[in-house]
Amino acid sequence: MSVAPVPSALPESSSDGFARLSRTRFLLSNEFGLILLIAAFALLFAVYTSGFLSVFNLFSLGRNAAVNIMIGLAMMTVIVTGGLNLAVGAIGVCAAMGCGWLLQILGLPWPVAILGGLALGAGLGAVNGWMVVRTGLHSFIITLATMSIFFGVMIFLTRAEAFRDFPEAMTAFGKMRLLTYLSPLLLLTFAVALALAWLYRFTVTGREMLAAGANPAAAELSGIRVGRAIILCHMLSGLLAGIAAMMLVTRNGAAIPSMAGQLGQDWLLPAFLGPVLGGTLLQGGKVSVLGTVLGAFLVTMLSSGLLMLQVGAFWVQTFLGLMLLVAVLLDKARRSWLARRNLA
């Protein structure tokens, strides 16, 4: 099966030969490659920078990774359908601002406000999905338009003013340190990732999403309600974008319209880096939750490490771009090598 949520959940092996094959496969897999890369870079940064292994850096690395992974997962759920969601950032900011509005203007208790914000995220995602299904257009163009619309309406309604009166309970969560270096945000992200892995591997809905993404025509003729599956994927994406935004809100203690940059565009790079490095195919139908988690983590670690190496903050982006390029090239090489060896 295509899903590799955790290494232990590899395809069942019916024979010894297959077990050996799957072990080789794992060693050649994207996930394993990412683990190697993470280990190698961690070593590099630990040796060549002072403070990379400091408690605070590990803590802040984990906290930043938590958000980036969540953003990556939000994109991943749509990539599953063979589509894209350019509006992740815009939806995330809308969810955060929605939460702030409920809290500050309506005076609702914060758990309700958070749920409201998440519902808004999921709702906007569903709007995307519905339009993609109804128009039959590629999600790229739909979400390009809605990214503009969602963000514009949000800015119009809020007058671009931040909501800043968040209760201590929420902001404390963002600063909380478990065992001195672990952010609860990271634990939350892991929980969500596990839930997604379970969804894709062990539920009908998840399987239907994958089937609808891999080959919508075949899926429909096999009795899957493809339209519904795609709307669900977009909804899930909106929900996860909302969660990522809530994490940023608790971290900053404010819901800021510019938190994802103009139109939420600043989320796009982390959003794609995670899944693409993690081996989720842009064509859809295959997903690797573990790969996305590792990919997003690698990216966060790299940008943190590059800052520490003092290569100059301004060059970090170039390195990330090169990294993405090298990673996809390696993945390509690995795939074709596998294909040759497997079949020749």
Added chain:
Amino acid sequence: MTTIFRTMGLAALMGGAAATAALAADDSKLALVPGGPHPYFAAWEPAGADAAQEFGLAGSDYKVPQRWELAQQNQLLESLLSQGYNGFMIFPGDPVGAVATAEELAEFGAPVIAGGGCYKDPSPAAFCLGTDTGNSAYLGTKELLAAMGDGEKRIAHFTGFLVDPNTQLRIDAVNRAAEEAGATVVQVIADIDAPEPAEEKINAYLAAHAGDVDGIVTTAWVPAVVAANALRRMGDTGIHMVGIDHDEVVLAAIKEGIIDGTMIQNPYGQGYIGSFALARMRSGCTVKEDAPFGSNALTDKFIDSGTAYVDASNVDGYLDTMREETARILADFEATYLSCP
């Protein structure tokens, strides 16, 4: 421009030498972190370097987030702390949203001050060293109103990022000054402290409403540059304008008589004095509770880094103005604001 500031720094030093002679080399590794890339902050870099050399610090480095974005600034600050920086002057990416990170820095024992713009109280920042932006905008508007002379006074106000805590202060100040003089602010255009949106919105506005405006006040760097250019392009419109900051375009426009003047701020002084203060705080000084702080909408611990109006009469000597200002503040800074062991 760097050299200009270096000479300026040396001048400032002479004024403040008495106060600083006692400082020995220490392990203060300071970071001066703006909210994002912006020409205004460029002067922090030479200021930090000069201060580090003068006061014998391990370093006072200007570190810029890649983009004008809170998340970028947070990540940079976290990284700098991990790298061993132990004192921070920060322009908060968001007056509230940036507090959380400042608190974390403070928890690790690093003194934090706000520079250029302020945190919203309560915050761990010892004080906020910046232009009294409200006052600067107020004075600038007054100068504009004076330059406009008699007759109808309709003002357009072009200002910076709404996420910048100063922007609202400026809008309020301009409105207040206009009200006092019986003038009306007919348009406020904000969020245009980047060239392209500024170019588009200001030009579009002037294209449509040049006849409905008698004066322009700009309270952010880029809008000042763009508006000055637009007025030059439009030729004789009878529109008066007071800009802000010392961009070459603005200064040239003053000399050519296209605009009336500009409100100079003192970023170099912020960087220089900020470094000094952080170093002193690291060596045990504390901020006096009863110091004569100013206050604004965000904080009650405000120190004005100085502002001055420059017009055609003194545009060539504007540097002297700032030099004097920096020297003046530094001279009695320690005595006024710090209590040292």
Added chain:
Amino acid sequence: MTNLARLSRTDWFGPLLATILAVLLIQSLSANFLSAYNIQILLLAIAVNALVAYSQMIIIAIGQMNLSVGAIGGLAAISFAGAMEVWGLPAPLALTFALLIGLGCGALNGVLIRITGISAFVITLATLSIFKGINLGITEAQPFYGIPEGVKRFGGAVLVGPVPWLLVPTLLVTAILWFTLRRLPVGRFILAVGSNDHAAGLSGISVGRTVIIAHAISGLLAAIAGVLVVARLQIGQPSIGDDWLILSFAAPVIGGAILAGGHVSTTATFLGVVIVAIITQALVLFSIDPFLVQVVLGVLILAAVGLNKLRAGAATGGR
């Protein structure tokens, strides 16, 4: 009647109609709209935005997308300004240098896409990051100010009446592009590859070379746009190009381009740019919240693709 029917089938007819209606409507509501200075501002916006739109259009024509349009434009812009300020190159040399940078970046996109077979989306996302990073790395986000007077004058000068000189390169490019896509084999190849790359290959067209050429042209156009922005802003600002992405898709799509490739229209894309410029301008004119510009742009994209879909549906008779 049949003439009208034939006209209505062309790509540029709808946008042209929309443009005329918009102009009439806005003019009737605000006499300032057609004032000389306002027209000049409108034309300045069109001059740059049209090139940005073309840069994307040529990639849409081969059925791909180029996320790095803005990054290439920005890099070319700061190369242009930097070459003049730091190296003291005369403007024509700096211009050549900047255009070569754009051409090179575009060609690099094309080569990478071709030799790796990875989707243009991923490749240009990576190069977007690389080009933008190089831009920031060189400039440290500080603008170059050393723009020679000649360039500044060019940026501010008017040719005749309200028509700015900046519009001249854009009009030239429009004509050349129109001719290329209509009459030159290379333009036809680009459309053929976009329509059906397999068939194009069987017809003896070198698909790889065509893809690379299209990307190189895209890079070149983005570079021209970047240079024009420098002339207009009179500084080499590193943030040039940051907000081009949506616009670059909006105008071709409003102009009836099919994202799957094989069909674009230069004239209709130009009109798309005009419509966007007029609406943006109108919002300011009526003191409508500038924040709504984004919303309008998004709605325009949706409306345009929706209409195209309907039109395609009507043409083939049913679903």
Added chain:
Amino acid sequence: MDRSPIFEAVGVQKAFPGVLALKGVNISLLPGSIHALLGENGAGKSTLIKIITGVHQPTAGQLRLDGQAATFGSPRDAIARGIGVVHQERNLFPRFSVAENIHLERLAMSYLRPVDYAALNRAARPWLEALDLDIDPATPVSELSVARMQLVEIAKALSLQSRVLLLDEPTASLTSSETDRLFTILRRLRDDGTSLVFVSHKLEEVQEICDRVTVLRDGANACESRSMEGVDRKQLVQMMIGRSEGAGAWRHRDRRDQPEVLDLAGVDTALGHRDVSLTVRKGEIVGLYGLVGAGRTELAKAIMGQFAVTGGEVRVNGAPVKIRSVAEAIHRHRMGYISEDRKSEGLILQHSVLANAGVPIWRRLAQAMGSLTDGRVRKVASPFLTKLEVKTPSLAQSVGNLSGGNQQKISVAKWLAANVGFLIVDEPSVGIDIKTKAYLHDLLRELADNGTAILLISSEMPEMIALADRIMVMDEYRIRGEVTNSGVYAEISHRIMDRIHDAPQPAA
């Protein structure tokens, strides 16, 4: 014969990952002849064509042009050496004009010389006239009918003045009068010295027009380029499938007393079907025969609820129903559809065997919160995979890595696992080998014997006659008549073709 061949392929091999598509094939083409290239789907015809036209390069063996060894690195090379081809799939650019489509190859010589459309139109006209095509060369191809597009493609190949011209299924979408016109032209070309290669499934046409023949079977020569003289249809078939036609397998069954499972009464659809009536009873195999484009697959999809039924009545097990989605057809009415296009509509190639076999039963097997383990699916699906002898290293293998035959078995198995009562089987033997095909035929008969109602769509007359109890003939989205199968090929094929050709030709 003393003519020396223009083109020869000697011992050509072609290996793709996992398959040896050609195992040393020979063909030699003489000038002034029409050479039939025959073979079943999967026999290697397309691969050989692609090698001759430079799309693929042979793994081993040699191509010779005029006796000289030649290599074609790309289609361009082949074109330049005078080898033209009309592919099976449409390779025109719909928005380009007819003239430009015809001459695109020649434009490809330079990048920057402006195109002179007037000259292009002038140059295109003779080729159109040669095919008696009365179209303005400036017309965009998208405005032409499918048949005319086909002719434009032929005009395009002719315009290259090819010495060797390959035609892959050129008559598939032509009417008989169009076919006749085409044949006249082909003969003329032959008489002018061109060497034509004619690929077709329609043996009648092959016998009518070809003078030489090469037959491929399983990637090897079943007959090396020989004269058609003295070769009759029976021999051709025997060479193609390795045995005589399997008409013997048919056995008479009468299901007229069984209950109706599916009944269409005067059905119109959104796709353009008019007044379609047909009935499939329990245990019955009803054939739906027609040419490509007759609307059979489209009818199947309308029955399955993918496209709307706009008029008439659909009854399932006697009760009138309105099926709004495929999911409803499958889950509520226990219907199934095996697509002709296995790769894009039948299977999810990148997913595992188990995932593919289990799709229709996922919902039924789901437990609390929609959770579902592979184990549960395996328990239900694997007996059927075993029964159908699907050969796969494991159930986790991607379907895309399996052979066509095994893929087809999986698409059947998933409906067996879903226990459907009504199954539409669309072109079941496309791209699978002879043995699996025979096996599939047995399986379909067995299914019917056990009570499944089957609607069989096939363009292969022998298959139709081997399997169906009754044959409905469809043309132009209408049912043209019904033939009760007697198992006798000559009689039934004649009667079917009569139904198609005798139908009143409505004004197009």
